[in-house]
Amino acid sequence: MVRPRLKDVAELAGVSIKTVSNVVNDYPHVSDETRARVEAAIAELSYRPNLSARSLRAGRSGVVALAVPDLDNPYFAELATNVIEAADRRGWTVLIDQTQGDRAKERVVISGIRDHLIDGLLFSPLALTGKDLAGRDERTPMVLLGERIGTGRSPYDHVGIDNVAAARAATLHLAERGGRRIAAIGVQRTAAAATGRLRLKGYQQALAEAGVPADPSLVAPVARWGRADGAEAMSRLLDAGAPDAVFCFNDTLALGALRTLLKRGYAVPGEVMVMGFDDIQDGRFATPTLSTVAPDKALIAQSAVDLLAERLSGGTGRAHEVCAPHRLAFRESTDVPGEGHSRTLN
Amino acid sequence: MVRPRLKDVAELAGVSIKTVSNVVNDYPHVSDETRARVEAAIAELSYRPNLSARSLRAGRSGVVALAVPDLDNPYFAELATNVIEAADRRGWTVLIDQTQGDRAKERVVISGIRDHLIDGLLFSPLALTGKDLAGRDERTPMVLLGERIGTGRSPYDHVGIDNVAAARAATLHLAERGGRRIAAIGVQRTAAAATGRLRLKGYQQALAEAGVPADPSLVAPVARWGRADGAEAMSRLLDAGAPDAVFCFNDTLALGALRTLLKRGYAVPGEVMVMGFDDIQDGRFATPTLSTVAPDKALIAQSAVDLLAERLSGGTGRAHEVCAPHRLAFRESTDVPGEGHSRTLN
DNA sequence: TACCTGGTTTACAACGATGTAACGAACTGG
DNA sequence: CCAGTTCGTTACATCGTTGTAAACCAGGTA
Numbered sequence: 001m002v003r004p005r006l007k008d009v010a011e012l013a014g015v016s017i018k019t020v021s022n023v024v025n026d027y028p029h030v031s032d033e034t035r036a037r038v039e040a041a042i043a044e045l046s047y048r049p050n051l052s053a054r055s056l057r058a059g060r061s062g063v064v065a066l067a068v069p070d071l072d073n074p075y076f077a078e079l080a081t082n083v084i085e086a087a088d089r090r091g092w093t094v095l096i097d098q099t100q101g102d103r104a105k106e107r108v109v110i111s112g113i114r115d116h117l118i119d120g121l122l123f124s125p126l127a128l129t130g131k132d133l134a135g136r137d138e139r140t141p142m143v144l145l146g147e148r149i150g151t152g153r154s155p156y157d158h159v160g161i162d163n164v165a166a167a168r169a170a171t172l173h174l175a176e177r178g179g180r181r182i183a184a185i186g187v188q189r190t191a192a193a194a195t196g197r198l199r200l201k202g203y204q205q206a207l208a209e210a211g212v213p214a215d216p217s218l219v220a221p222v223a224r225w226g227r228a229d230g231a232e233a234m235s236r237l238l239d240a241g242a243p244d245a246v247f248c249f250n251d252t253l254a255l256g257a258l259r260t261l262l263k264r265g266y267a268v269p270g271e272v273m274v275m276g277f278d279d280i281q282d283g284r285f286a287t288p289t290l291s292t293v294a295p296d297k298a299l300i301a302q303s304a305v306d307l308l309a310e311r312l313s314g315g316t317g318r319a320h321e322v323c324a325p326h327r328l329a330f331r332e333s334t335d336v337p338g339e340g341h342s343r344t345l346n
Numbered sequence: 347m348v349r350p351r352l353k354d355v356a357e358l359a360g361v362s363i364k365t366v367s368n369v370v371n372d373y374p375h376v377s378d379e380t381r382a383r384v385e386a387a388i389a390e391l392s393y394r395p396n397l398s399a400r401s402l403r404a405g406r407s408g409v410v411a412l413a414v415p416d417l418d419n420p421y422f423a424e425l426a427t428n429v430i431e432a433a434d435r436r437g438w439t440v441l442i443d444q445t446q447g448d449r450a451k452e453r454v455v456i457s458g459i460r461d462h463l464i465d466g467l468l469f470s471p472l473a474l475t476g477k478d479l480a481g482r483d484e485r486t487p488m489v490l491l492g493e494r495i496g497t498g499r500s501p502y503d504h505v506g507i508d509n510v511a512a513a514r515a516a517t518l519h520l521a522e523r524g525g526r527r528i529a530a531i532g533v534q535r536t537a538a539a540a541t542g543r544l545r546l547k548g549y550q551q552a553l554a555e556a557g558v559p560a561d562p563s564l565v566a567p568v569a570r571w572g573r574a575d576g577a578e579a580m581s582r583l584l585d586a587g588a589p590d591a592v593f594c595f596n597d598t599l600a601l602g603a604l605r606t607l608l609k610r611g612y613a614v615p616g617e618v619m620v621m622g623f624d625d626i627q628d629g630r631f632a633t634p635t636l637s638t639v640a641p642d643k644a645l646i647a648q649s650a651v652d653l654l655a656e657r658l659s660g661g662t663g664r665a666h667e668v669c670a671p672h673r674l675a676f677r678e679s680t681d682v683p684g685e686g687h688s689r690t691l692n
Numbered sequence: 693t694a695c696c697t698g699g700t701t702t703a704c705a706a707c708g709a710t711g712t713a714a715c716g717a718a719c720t721g722g
Numbered sequence: 723c724c725a726g727t728t729c730g731t732t733a734c735a736t737c738g739t740t741g742t743a744a745a746c747c748a749g750g751t752a
Contacts, residue, residue, distance in 0.1 A: 003462070003485055005708055016732050021710060029730055046483050051463040052401035053708035056737050061398060063441065063463070070427065072627065077423035081416065084444050093460070095409065095441040098430050114439070116349070116738090117397040117409070137392050139349055227631040255631050262633040281418065282628045285573040285601050287608040351738055362702050367740060375700055399738035402707050462708090 004045040013041035024049060064120045064308060067097040067109045073225070073252060074280040076124070079145070082301030083122060090309060092119075101126035101224070103192070115140040120308040125149060127192045141311035143304045147194040157307040159300050159322040163195060166293045166326050167202025168209075170275050171247050173291070173328060175210035177336050179245030179273060182207065183218040185233045185257055186225060186249025199249045199277065218243055225249065230256025238264060244272055245334075251276035251283045254290055258333065274333040288332030295326040350391040359387035370395060410466045410654060413443040413455045419571070419598060420626040422470070425491070428647030429468060436655060438465075447472035447570070449538070461486040466654040471495060473538045487657035489650045493540040503653040505646050505668040509541060512639045512672045513548025514555075516621050517593050519637070519674060521556035523619060523682050525591030528553065529564040531579045531603055532571060532595025545595045545623065564589055571595065576602025584610060590618055591680075597622035597629045597638055604632060604679065620679040634678030641672040 006024075010017045015034060022030050023038040030038075041047075055061040066083050068076040084094045095118060099105040106128045109121070121142040130150020136142075143157045174182050184203045188196045200219070207214045217240055220233040230253030237243055238260070248254035254276030258268060266272050268288055276283055276292040283290030303322045352370075356363045361380060368376050369384040376384075387393075401407040412429050414422040430440045441464060445451040452474045455467070467488040476496020482488075490504045520528050530549045534542045546565070553560045563586055566579040576599030583589055584606070594600035600622030604614060612618050614634055622629055622638040629636030649668045 006710095007708080017708090018710075018733080019731060022731085025710080029728095031730065034730080046458070048458050048461055050402070050708050051460065052398050052407060053462075053737090054710085055398035056396070056402050056707090056739090057709050057711085059737075061463075071417060071423045071430070072427050074420060074423070074628075077417045077420070080442070081418050081444065084417070084442060093441055093443075093463070095439055096426070096430060097439075098427065112392070112394050114397065115394050116399075117407075117439070227627060231631065255628070259631040259633055259635075281573060282420075282601070285577065285605040287605055287633065289605075352740095353738080363738090364703080364740075365701060367738095368701085371740080375698095377700065380700080396738050399707090400740080402709090402737090403739045403741085405707075 003050075004047045005050070006047075009038065009041045009045055009047050012045065013038045060119055060312075061117060062091060063093045063095055063118050064122060064305075065095045065097055065109075065114060065118045067099055067106070067121065067123045067125075069099055069101040069124065069126050071096070071098060074282060075250065075252075075278045078280060079124070079297055079301060082298050083305065086298075086302045086305040090305065092305075099126070103127035103129075103132070107132055110136045110142070112137060112140060119312055122304050122308065127190065129192060130154075141308055143307045143311075145300065145304055147198070149194065153319070155319055157304075157311070157320045157322075159304045159307065159324060161295045161300075161324050161326050163198035164202040164205065166277070166295075167199040167247070167249075168206040169202075169328055170277065170293050171203045171206030172210055173330065173334060174245040174247060174273055174275055175206060175212050177245070177269075177273060177334055179243075180212055181215065181218060181241075181243040182212060182245040182247060183220060183237050183243035184247050184249070185220045185222060185230055185237070185253050187219055187221045188223070189221055196249055203247055217241075222253065225253055227252045227256035227259070230254060231260045233257065234260035235264075238266075242266065242272065245275070246272060247275045247277075249277055251278040251280045251290060251292055254292070254333075255282060255286060258286060258288075258290065269332065269334050269336050273336065276333075279329055284331070286333075288335070291331045291334040292329050293326050294329045296324050300324045349396075350393045351396070352393075355384065355387045355391055355393050358391065359384045406465055406658075407463060408437060409439045409441055409464050410468060410651075411441045411443055411455075411460060411464045413445055413452070413467065413469045413471075415445055415447040415470065415472050417442070417444060420628060421596065421598075421624045424626060425470070425643055425647060428644050429651065432644075432648045432651040436651065438651075445472070449473035449475075449478070453478055456482045456488070458483060458486060465658055468650050468654065473536065475538060476500075487654055489653045489657075491646065491650055493544070495540065499665070501665055503650075503657070503666045503668075505650045505653065505670060507641045507646075507670050507672050509544035510548040510551065512623070512641075513545035513593070513595075514552040515548075515674055516623065516639050517549045517552030518556055519676065519680060520591040520593060520619055520621055521552065521558050523591070523615075523680055525589075525619060526558060527561065527564060527587075527589040528558060528591045528593060529566060529583050529589035530593050530595070531566045531568060531576055531583070531599050533565055533567045534569070535567055542595055549593055563587075568599065571599055573598045573602035573605070576600060577606045579603065580606035581610075584612075588612065588618065591621070592618060593621045593623075595623055597624040597626045597636060600636055600638070600679075601628060601632060604634075604636065615678065615680050615682050619682065622679075625675055630677070632679075634681070637677045637680040638675050639672050640675045642670050646670045 006017045006020045009020045020038050023035050071077050087094045106125050124145040186196050187200050220237050222229040222233050234257035258274050261268050276290050279292045279294035283292050352363045352366045355366045366384050417423050433440045452471050470491040488502050490502050532542050533546050566583050568575040568579050580603035604620050607614050622636050625638045625640035629638050
């Protein structure tokens, strides 16, 4: 009933503990006969190695942590899926932390409390400042996902996308399709919120470039990036005078905005075009389907895992910066009939 | 640079290893002066206990595994969120396994390969059979989520909902609202797929009860329960002669079906009503908003964690069966104007 | 002074696995 | 026939932590 140890197997097979260990670890110099006897004993007791003991001995656990704000958010859920798959390919197990984008919780994550349980950390922070990061003791390798934090050169590997360029391209698309009053939903008042700032920057660049007037009243702030926030922000925008296009800083905001528009009787894309960011599954099945910026999530996850693997195998060079590619997915929500051909990509 | 151990702290503080351990573990009989010295040393070296060593010693790791088919599916993502929160309240960390609903992977999960890393397992299987379960050696406590597996009395605690009753209520609602050709999307041909069978049963019961003819051609099978499957199944149904209502066995199927309906020009709920199951966030922001069966996910997660905790603290009684409550959320997708008052709950 | 009491601290042995070094036995070659 | 090699196996120490039991040191009591 109690879990068998190497010792139990050894006694049953009539060999030493180490020989059993050797069989378990495929050590080559074990005679066929001994190996067979040991394997039989292992099967009989259904022995499983104790991973805690192994980690202790090896100094490795085979577990990496993924810290994200919230799995409720489909973007992070999809990212987590990809991370788990990539980790699986390396034989790693993924342990998930939810920070709720809360600075205190994010600090706990980097504090190293779990450092001895995990071999590495994949971290997608929202509220952390450069100072928080600087205070970290760097014993457990960490790869940052999403936005770069702080200004100076960070000692941490980082995987992200070019938010400014992506937002710029998305906004330009709206302008090309005839948007003259292009709103933006997603700026946040908090000090951290780097991603929002970058996307705002891209949005502003695009307006300037396209010669579309930048109206500050068309920039709608939100508390968080959920559907409800998008819906509410859209409501405010409409009350203040309807825009003819909206660039939302992520897809859940966009789906919320879309909901408000349709509920209040606006035709999308006829009267108002909507563009999102992230390419979550929901957007492909919304009506109208949601145009969006599609970052390569699989590549982001794979790169992050690869970077971590490199650090784990002793890589000590300076921090790597990976900028994952993105593409624009033009779907129905920006597909104005008669305005040029539809460049729907999928 | 290397991680400090108790020994290093002890040397710096000029005390024994055990005293440091006592300080770390809040053992009461340590003099204030010693405690202060030790704490200073801990801070100076920024010592963190090695959790692998602790687990080895304690026989506990503080880690539980949650095995679900796929975090991409919002239902499981939301469930995972709740589980992580509930586990957090007990000081546990959650490690996530994705099985893809694949029987081979599900068998690996129960095989106990990780038994020594985790204290317990929360498992939401899709493809597993009673036989697979019976072969498990029961050393690590496991709580099953979702459908009951096999026919006989299972030795495992289980948390689920009354699928038959829920599906029946959902279908009755469609009938009350005037549905006469009520379709169902979600039966699967695979042997496992117990959940689908139960929901089908509830659907059929409701039809009989409401005196609505049961037309087998209105029951649309699908391969999986994703949005694309729902969209495709709806397409087939429409081709064969449009129903006036559809009960989808989960919300992603429903969102897919909704997409097809709107794309092909059907008014929802005017011409076809749509009902889902799960109450995922997306449904609340779809247009029209999606009526659905809302299981109490927080309670499911909490119960599962509680049951596991009980087993971990030595509880050995017979298996518990928890049937979590559900309610119906009536939203726009079944809200036929003029057909009685609208019982929208949220 | 000798003894007890109770708080404080310590040495030691586990927890289960694996790397190291060393052992005996069976070969090889000179 | 013996030194040298290879193969299979083993004893031992170790990873970092904590429970146990015992040692130590006051202060109080007899």
